[in-house]
Amino acid sequence: MSANLIPILWQATLLTLYMVFMSAVLATLIGLPLGVFLATSRRGELFSAPALNTALGLIVNATRSLPYIILIIAIMPFTRKLVGTSIGTNAAIVSLTLAAAPFIARLIETAIREVDSGLIEAARAMGATPMQIVRKVLIPEAMPGIILGLTLAVVSLIGYSAMAGTVGGGGLGDLGIRYGYQRFMPEVMLAVVVILIVLVQLVQSAGEWIAARFDKRAPRNRGR
Amino acid sequence: MTGPAISFQGVTRRYPQKGGSDVVALHDIWLDVPQGAITGIIGRSGAGKSTLLRMVNGLERPSAGKVIVNERDVGAASDASLRRIRREVGMIFQHFNLLASRTVAENIALPLEIAGEERARIAPRVTELIERVGLTAQAGRYPAELSGGQKQRVGIARALATGPRVLLSDEATSALDPDTTRQVLDLLQAINRDLGLTILLITHEMAVVRDICSHVAVIEGGRIVEAGETYAVFSKPAHPTTRSFLTGVTGVAVPQFVAGQMRDAPQAPEAEAVVQITFIGSHATDPMLARLTSERGISVNILAGAIEEIGTRPFGSLIVALPAPRLEESRRFLEEHGLLTEVLGYVG
Numbered sequence: 001m002s003a004n005l006i007p008i009l010w011q012a013t014l015l016t017l018y019m020v021f022m023s024a025v026l027a028t029l030i031g032l033p034l035g036v037f038l039a040t041s042r043r044g045e046l047f048s049a050p051a052l053n054t055a056l057g058l059i060v061n062a063t064r065s066l067p068y069i070i071l072i073i074a075i076m077p078f079t080r081k082l083v084g085t086s087i088g089t090n091a092a093i094v095s096l097t098l099a100a101a102p103f104i105a106r107l108i109e110t111a112i113r114e115v116d117s118g119l120i121e122a123a124r125a126m127g128a129t130p131m132q133i134v135r136k137v138l139i140p141e142a143m144p145g146i147i148l149g150l151t152l153a154v155v156s157l158i159g160y161s162a163m164a165g166t167v168g169g170g171g172l173g174d175l176g177i178r179y180g181y182q183r184f185m186p187e188v189m190l191a192v193v194v195i196l197i198v199l200v201q202l203v204q205s206a207g208e209w210i211a212a213r214f215d216k217r218a219p220r221n222r223g224r
Numbered sequence: 225m226t227g228p229a230i231s232f233q234g235v236t237r238r239y240p241q242k243g244g245s246d247v248v249a250l251h252d253i254w255l256d257v258p259q260g261a262i263t264g265i266i267g268r269s270g271a272g273k274s275t276l277l278r279m280v281n282g283l284e285r286p287s288a289g290k291v292i293v294n295e296r297d298v299g300a301a302s303d304a305s306l307r308r309i310r311r312e313v314g315m316i317f318q319h320f321n322l323l324a325s326r327t328v329a330e331n332i333a334l335p336l337e338i339a340g341e342e343r344a345r346i347a348p349r350v351t352e353l354i355e356r357v358g359l360t361a362q363a364g365r366y367p368a369e370l371s372g373g374q375k376q377r378v379g380i381a382r383a384l385a386t387g388p389r390v391l392l393s394d395e396a397t398s399a400l401d402p403d404t405t406r407q408v409l410d411l412l413q414a415i416n417r418d419l420g421l422t423i424l425l426i427t428h429e430m431a432v433v434r435d436i437c438s439h440v441a442v443i444e445g446g447r448i449v450e451a452g453e454t455y456a457v458f459s460k461p462a463h464p465t466t467r468s469f470l471t472g473v474t475g476v477a478v479p480q481f482v483a484g485q486m487r488d489a490p491q492a493p494e495a496e497a498v499v500q501i502t503f504i505g506s507h508a509t510d511p512m513l514a515r516l517t518s519e520r521g522i523s524v525n526i527l528a529g530a531i532e533e534i535g536t537r538p539f540g541s542l543i544v545a546l547p548a549p550r551l552e553e554s555r556r557f558l559e560e561h562g563l564l565t566e567v568l569g570y571v572g
Contacts, residue, residue: 116321118319118321119321121321123334123338125281125310125313125392126339126386127306127308127309127310127311127335127339127386129307136334136338137323140323140326141323141325143325214325216324216325216326216367218368
C-alpha cells in the first residue's frame with residue numbers, strides 16, 4: 001500500500017469514530033428515557049400508562065422494521081429541516097441516531113425488566129417516589145445489562161455507518177466502496193475491513209470490561 | 225400513646241376478575257396490633273397474610289374497611305402522605321431484596337437518601353446501624369458476598385434506618401437454616417426490647433411465633449380464625465387450623481395406636497379417658513401427676529408430652545390416659561392447681 005493512502009485511511013477512521021460516537025450519544029439520550037418508560041409503563045407499573053406504552057411500542061417497532069438504507073432516504077425531508085442538508089456527515093448522524101435510538105430503547109427496556117420486582121417493592125416500602133426508584137434502584141441495578149446493550153448498539157452503529165457513504169457521510173465504508181471497489185484497489189478494501197474488525201473488537205472488549213466492573217451480582221474471585 | 229400501633233377495622237380485599245366473580249383475599253378483618261409488642265400472623269400460603277401485612281404500609285389498599293397505623297388511616301392516605309407513613313414503617317423480606325449494586329453500607333443508606341437526609345448525617349447513622357446488627361467487618365462488601373443470615377441483618381439495619389416505629393416482617397426467616405433463623409429472631413427480639421419497636425410478622429412456622437411473638441393471629445381463607453396472647457392461644461387453641469399448626473411445634477399429638485381406637489364416649493366401665501393437660505408457667509415443673517397418684521390414688525398413663533418455652537415462660541403439654549370414672553375428680557384436682565385440661569376422647 002502506498003504511503004499516501006495512510007492519511008486517507010486515518011481520516012476515514014476518525015470520521016467513522018466521530019459519526020458513531022455522536023450518534024451513540026444522541027441515540028442514548030433518546031433511548032434511555034424511552035427504554036425506562038417502556039419498561040415501567042404497562043398497567044399497574046410505576047408510571048402506569050398502558051395506552052401510551054402500546055403507542056410508543058408500535059412506533060419503536062415500526063422504526064426498527066425499516067432497513068437502514070431505506071430509513072436514510074425516508075427521513076431526508078426531516079434531516080434537511082433539522083441540519084439544513086440531507087447529505088454529509090451531520091445528515092448521516094441524524095439517520096444513525098434515529099436508527100439506533102429505538103434499538104437502544106428496547107435493549108434498555110429488557111435490561112430494566114430483568115431487575116427483581118422485589119427491589120421495587122422494597123423501595124416503595126421505603127417511601128421512594130417513582131423517579132427515585134428509577135434513579136436509585138432500576139438504573140444502577142440494570143447497569144451491567146445497559147452497558148452490554150449499549151456495546152451491542154455501538155457495534156451495530158459501526159456497521160450502519162459504513163452505509164452512510166450513500167449520503168456523502170464519509171468514513172471507512174465510503175472509502176472501501178470508492179477506493180477499494182470502484183478504483184480496483186483491493187489493498188484499501190482489505191485495510192478498511194481490518195480496521196473495522198479491530199474497532200468492533202475493541203468496542204466489544206471495552207464494553208464487556210466496563211459491564212463486569214459494574215456487575216456485583218457474583219462474588220468476585222479474590223486471590224485467584 | 226395507649227391505643228394499638230396498628231388497627232385493622234373491617235378490612236376486606238377483593239381482586240376483581242375479568243368476566244367472573246371477585247377473588248376475596250381478605251374478609252372483614254378486625255385486629256389490633258399492640259404497641260411495642262411482637263405480633264405474629266400465621267397462616268398457610270394463600271391464606272391472605274401477605275396481603276394483610278402489605279396493607280400496613282399501603283403496598284396494598286383495602287377494598288373496604290380501614291387500616292389505622294399510628295392513628296393515621298393508611299388506606300385513605302394520599303401518595304405523598306403515604307410516602308411519609310412508609311418512612312415510619314420499616315419492612316424486611318423473605319428474599320432480603322437488597323440492591324446487588326450497592327455495598328452493605330450503601331444499602332443501609334438507601335432509605336436515608338430517599339428520605340432526603342443530608343449526606344453528612346447519613347454516614348454516622350449507617351455506622352451506628354451496622355454496629356447494631358453486628359456487620360462492621362462487612363460494611364464494604366456486596367450482598368453477593370454475604371450469607372443469608374448476614375443479608376437479613378442488612379435488611380433489618382436498612383429497615384431501621386429512618387427510625388420507624390413499626391417493623392413489618394414478611395417471612396423474614398423462611399429462607400434461612402434453623403441456626404441462622406435463631407440468630408435473626410434473637411436480633412428482632414433485641415430490637416423490640418431496646419427500641420420499643422412494634423413488630424408485625426407473618427410466617428407459616430409456629431416455631432417463629434412460639435419463640436418471639438407475645439401475640440398471635442391465625443389466618444385461614446382470608447379470615448382471622450383465632451387471635452390473642454400467644455400463651456393463651458397455645459394453651460387453649462380453639463380452631464382446628466391453630467391446632468394443626470401447634471402439633472408441629474409442641475410435639476403433642478395423640479399417638480397413632482391410641483388415636484385409632486378413640487371414641488367420643490366411654491363404651492365400658494373400665495374405659496380410659498384421653499386428656500390433654502397444658503402446663504402453665506411455674507406449674508410446668510410441679511409434679512402434679514405424681515401428686516394425683518399419691519394423694520388420690522388415680523393412676524395416670526402418659527401417652528405423649530413435651531415441654532417448651534414460649535418467650536421466657538415454660539409451656540408444656542401432656543397427653544395422658546386416666547380411668548374414665550375418675551375423670552371429673554382428676555380434672556378438678558388438676559385445674560385447682562392451675563393446669564388446663566381438655567378431654568380428647570375415650571379408649572375402651
